[in-house]
Amino acid sequence: MTTNENKFQEIISHAKEYGFVFPSSEIYDGLSAVYDYGPYGSELKKNIRDYWWRWMTQMNENIVGIDAAIFMHPTTWKASGHVDNFSDPMIDNKDSNKRYRVDHIIEGLADTLRSEGKETEADKLLAEMDALLAAEDFAGLKDLIYTRNIKCSVSNTCNWTDVRQFNLMFSTEIGSVAEEADKIYLRPETAQGIFVNFLNVQKTARMKIPFGIAQTGKAFRNEIVARQFIFRMREFEQMEMQFFIRPGTQKEWYEYWKEARLQWHLSLGVKPEKYRYHDHVKLAHYADAALDIEYEFPFGFKEVEGIHSRTDFDLKNHQLYSGKKMQYFDNEINQNYIPYVIETSIGLDRMFLLILSESYAEEKWTKEDGTADSRVVMRIPAKIAPLKLAILPLTKKDGLPDIAKELMNQCKPFFRCFYEEKDTIGKRYRRMDAIGTPYCVTIDHQTKEDQTVTIRYRDSMQQERIPMSQVRELVQANML
């Protein structure tokens, strides 16, 4: 465990030192739990996003993409249930100025009762609380806290404020005059942008059920605690796909996407034993089945992607709130219905962290002359590596840089290349290992005679001589 924690620290340091991830606004001491992606990080993130996008849309003829706005009509979030469910009643103690979730302090009392053997009393208390929460009876909740004499653990007093709703959605005002009616939210999930466009997409792209709509984009949640580097951030990017299906077929499609999405992860060469499914016991308000695909991060198994069977909850509610029919006419069975939905939702930032965790390695070995040698290598899969190819003239004399630049010009329209003539060749290889460049090509004096170059492979450190004319094809062949 200790070594894993160290490894996590090393990954974070490495990410900063080599231009993958910086703390946001670092010159102002940073902004808590907000991060910026650097030169190599932004490339890697883009490549992960593109790889997902191609796999979802290009490789599935029945899935199309959209790019919806972050701002949405306020009613969207009433229909989706976020206004009611994405928030928790809170209460503040006036003496200590501490804020608590109401259900937590009441559950705390129930636990105390249980530990005193008063099981039935504890159950009765929780039942009472659930009824009040369901009825949104905030005054009743406050009474409950007072009559049970629940005290603040800091000030040890009962001097409470009223119970208030604390929303986990970020809000802002649209328009230059701040009025209640103009209050809008930053989307807490990208999914709703897909649901409200269901009819537009289905009609314009002439989609037939079953079909999917994919989208990537930023979402915002005002988490009480955001931690663990880029794992839990208040601003994050999702890659989501909503798959619309005939009601009653949700079980089989749920199973299908559960398996298909794991295959996507494995296609990046991640070891299968690092993944596991985690079925949700407590289901969210919209779901009739849900699971997480978890990855073993240095800090334990954590969710990377969620597969949710969302039923017709979202479309049905948008139909209710908007008054627009969110229906599909199915020719095969000659019926109108509101489609059911299977959602696959993956956190791009989490996937990024997964790739860093999986790729980062420190290697040590003994050289032929008996001295120790080592390197830090990022074994990032070639298809998503920030740089694909480094082109290195062995020396900067004898016209070698000219040949190298010629190869550079041949390759750079097709993939990201990097040119470097500074320092010894070994040092340049190490630098490329540290940012995960899968291929290095060296131009030497022999190149001038027979047009061959040395290609060096990052993972094996093996090298071989190939004709310079084959470099582009070789790299491209390994990018898919």
Place this chain on the structure above:
RNA sequence: GCGGAAGUAGCUCAAUUGGUAGAGCGAUAGCCUUCCAAGCUAUAGGUCGCGAGUUCGAGACUCGUCUUCCGCUCCA
């Protein structure tokens, strides 16, 4: 949010009892022309996280504050 720890150059760390802020690595430029880091020369880079206080004098002591990490908490 609570508790604990930490913050000095890009990184890792020094600086005696409170007395002029240093090294290695890295970076940049040049030399060398070398197929797996750590050869030579030079240069740049720091209001010691920030703000007060004590003191003739603070990187060091005191208080506050910010940030990060760990644990708890939270987590659609």
